[in-house]
Amino acid sequence: MITGEQKSLEEIQTLLGEAEKVLVLGCGTCVTVCFAGGSREAQILSSSLRMASKLNGHPQEVTDFTVQRQCEWEYLDEVEKEIEDADIVLSLACGIGVQAIAEHFPKTWVVPGLNTTFLGIPVEQGVWEERCAACGDCILGLTGGICPIARCSKTMWKGPCGGSEAGHCEIDPDVPCAWQLIYDRLSSMGKEEVLLELQTPKNWQVSRDGGPRKIIREDLRLITEEE
Amino acid sequence: MSSKDNDYLVGSRLEKVLRAGHFAVTGELGPPQSADPEVIREKAALLKGYVDAVNITDNQTAIVRMSSIGAGTLVLQEGLEPVIQMTCRDRNRLAIQSDLLGAHALGMRNLLCLTGDHQIFGNHPTAKNVYDMDSLQMVQMVADMRDKGIFQSGDEFKGTPASFLIGAAAAPFADPIEFRPLRLAKKVKAGANFIQTQLVYDVKEFSKYMKKVRDLDTHKETFILAGVGPLKSPGMARYMKNNVPGILVPDEVIERMNKAGNKWAGKKAADLSSEEKKARSKAWKEEGIQICIDLIKKIKKIDGVAGVHIMAIEWEEAVKPIVEGAGLYPRPEEK
Ligand code: SF4
Ligand code: SF4
Numbered sequence: 001m002i003t004g005e006q007k008s009l010e011e012i013q014t015l016l017g018e019a020e021k022v023l024v025l026g027c028g029t030c031v032t033v034c035f036a037g038g039s040r041e042a043q044i045l046s047s048s049l050r051m052a053s054k055l056n057g058h059p060q061e062v063t064d065f066t067v068q069r070q071c072e073w074e075y076l077d078e079v080e081k082e083i084e085d086a087d088i089v090l091s092l093a094c095g096i097g098v099q100a101i102a103e104h105f106p107k108t109w110v111v112p113g114l115n116t117t118f119l120g121i122p123v124e125q126g127v128w129e130e131r132c133a134a135c136g137d138c139i140l141g142l143t144g145g146i147c148p149i150a151r152c153s154k155t156m157w158k159g160p161c162g163g164s165e166a167g168h169c170e171i172d173p174d175v176p177c178a179w180q181l182i183y184d185r186l187s188s189m190g191k192e193e194v195l196l197e198l199q200t201p202k203n204w205q206v207s208r209d210g211g212p213r214k215i216i217r218e219d220l221r222l223i224t225e226e227e
Numbered sequence: 228m229s230s231k232d233n234d235y236l237v238g239s240r241l242e243k244v245l246r247a248g249h250f251a252v253t254g255e256l257g258p259p260q261s262a263d264p265e266v267i268r269e270k271a272a273l274l275k276g277y278v279d280a281v282n283i284t285d286n287q288t289a290i291v292r293m294s295s296i297g298a299g300t301l302v303l304q305e306g307l308e309p310v311i312q313m314t315c316r317d318r319n320r321l322a323i324q325s326d327l328l329g330a331h332a333l334g335m336r337n338l339l340c341l342t343g344d345h346q347i348f349g350n351h352p353t354a355k356n357v358y359d360m361d362s363l364q365m366v367q368m369v370a371d372m373r374d375k376g377i378f379q380s381g382d383e384f385k386g387t388p389a390s391f392l393i394g395a396a397a398a399p400f401a402d403p404i405e406f407r408p409l410r411l412a413k414k415v416k417a418g419a420n421f422i423q424t425q426l427v428y429d430v431k432e433f434s435k436y437m438k439k440v441r442d443l444d445t446h447k448e449t450f451i452l453a454g455v456g457p458l459k460s461p462g463m464a465r466y467m468k469n470n471v472p473g474i475l476v477p478d479e480v481i482e483r484m485n486k487a488g489n490k491w492a493g494k495k496a497a498d499l500s501s502e503e504k505k506a507r508s509k510a511w512k513e514e515g516i517q518i519c520i521d522l523i524k525k526i527k528k529i530d531g532v533a534g535v536h537i538m539a540i541e542w543e544e545a546v547k548p549i550v551e552g553a554g555l556y557p558r559p560e561e562k
Binding site: 153154155156157158159160161162163164166167170177183184192196198199200201202204 | 364
């Protein structure tokens with residue numbers, strides 16, 4: 001899932017400026033699961049903003065609403081009226097949701113209430129960790145199902161580097177060394193020989209380095225290019 | 228690598244010394260955090276004649292310094308042979324290859340391929356890192372440049388290819404420790420002609436590592452230079468033991484360093500006069516140099532070790548007494 005963290009109240013207030021009607025728009029999917037931008041967070045943030053704006057002497061009219069997914073037009077259509085009525089929309093979705101609003105409502109000023117952080121997993125209550133960098137050419141089949149692109153601090157194709165110590169990465173004792181994890185898993189399954197293969201440098205063109213990416217599935221399209 | 232045939236890969240002094248079967252000595256020179264050429268010239272003067280080639284670090288510990296190739300050019304002018312260090316942290320494959328074309332054109336012939344310390348340790352921790360490839364892939368790429376005359380893309384060189392004696396680093400005591408000899412073998416398979424190891428203080432553990440390396444016959448395919456370095460104080464020894472990944476410092480070494488300062492034992496730094504502090508530091512440094520000499524003598528006896536790489540960064544003065552003390556002076560006359 002996509003994880004996010006709420007921005008500080010101060011930063012959010014700066015982003016909102018002196019707008020009178022504020023719509024705090026939560027999202028019911030990934031950011032709900034990571035407790036950053038679901039309906040509960042939208043409600044709490046709205047009341048904090050109302051209080052803060054009163055104390056500042058510029059009371060704002062803050063309402064909140066949560067749609068199931070901000071990253072799809074059809075769900076945004078449900079709140080068209082609320083969005084158009086607001087002077088500003090504070091989106092608690094990931095960056096995709098924020099952009100979906102900007103794209104779908106050309107006259108609406110939308111600002112992000114979250115920092116979108118990574119694609120990850122809740123490893124325990126209250127702790128999330130990064131797992132995938134959406135590199136466009138998945139190599140998990142060669143690394144025992146552990147991703148060095150997202151989880152090795154140096155995105156090493158073939159590690160571990162000389163900084164691996166006692167299972168953790170050189171950058172921080174709290175960061176596990178991805179290559180130690182890969183090594184442990186492959187050797188526990190008797191597949192160490194995979195580690196000895198040389199690999200040509202990764203193709204980053206299919207990653208973000210090749211420019212913004214797009215997927216076209218002709219088999220699913222309703223309108224084809226010719227039409 | 229056979230020491231008999233004389234068709235050199237690049238014909239650098241380092242290659243000739245190694246191929247002739249001499250016990251090689253390389254040093255290290257850290258470029259300044261400035262554009263001052265004098266710093267390089269002074270350091271080069273301290274090392275000239277005592278090492279066969281000198282590594283020029285590449286933004287070491289992720290702190291911005293004069294470029295390795297720039298400093299290497301100055302070192303060459305001083306009549307000393309550089310080993311250019313190149314990390315994957317700051318350059319993608321385009322920049323690495325283009326810099327290497329320049330380095331070759333300027334007369335540099337030895338290269339050490341490194342992944343590089345993470346930028347979080349340096350003075351620009353908010354920088355974006357590159358890591359387009361890792362050190363293994365860099366070794367492969369540079370071997371193809373020299374041996375096949377092709378760029379990483381597969382395009383052929385138009386004219387003189389960039390040719391280097393290719394080096395790589397080894398961390399014998401980093402984790403997972405049982406994988407390290409295999410990883411070394413892999414670097415050699417990728418094309419590493421010489422290897423410089425992380426600092427060795429524990430000869431017993433290093434011998435065990437070398438045994439595994441010999442079992443894989445890796446020492447026959449490459450030249451392995453063991454990393455050594457003089458300690459400046461017991462504090463430095465303890466710091467390395469506890470804080471630097473992949474360095475083992477046995478208790479006897481720390482004990483020897485402590486003993487050297489026995490005369491001032493039990494006194495806090497604040498209670499010592501500046502003369503006393505100087506005397507204590509001198510005593511520690513002398514012992515640090517002596518320990519390094521003793522280490523080299525022991526390491527030299529280990530089968531499969533082709534030389535030592537002396538890392539005395541910001542203490543280049545130490546190299547002369549170490550090389551002399553270890554009986555490695557004068558250096559052979561390979562030109
Ligand atoms: S290899 Fe690429 S796609 Fe696969 S998990 Fe890692 S970053 Fe994601
Ligand atoms: S210590 Fe491990 S995770 Fe960290 S950079 Fe090195 S190989 Fe990658």
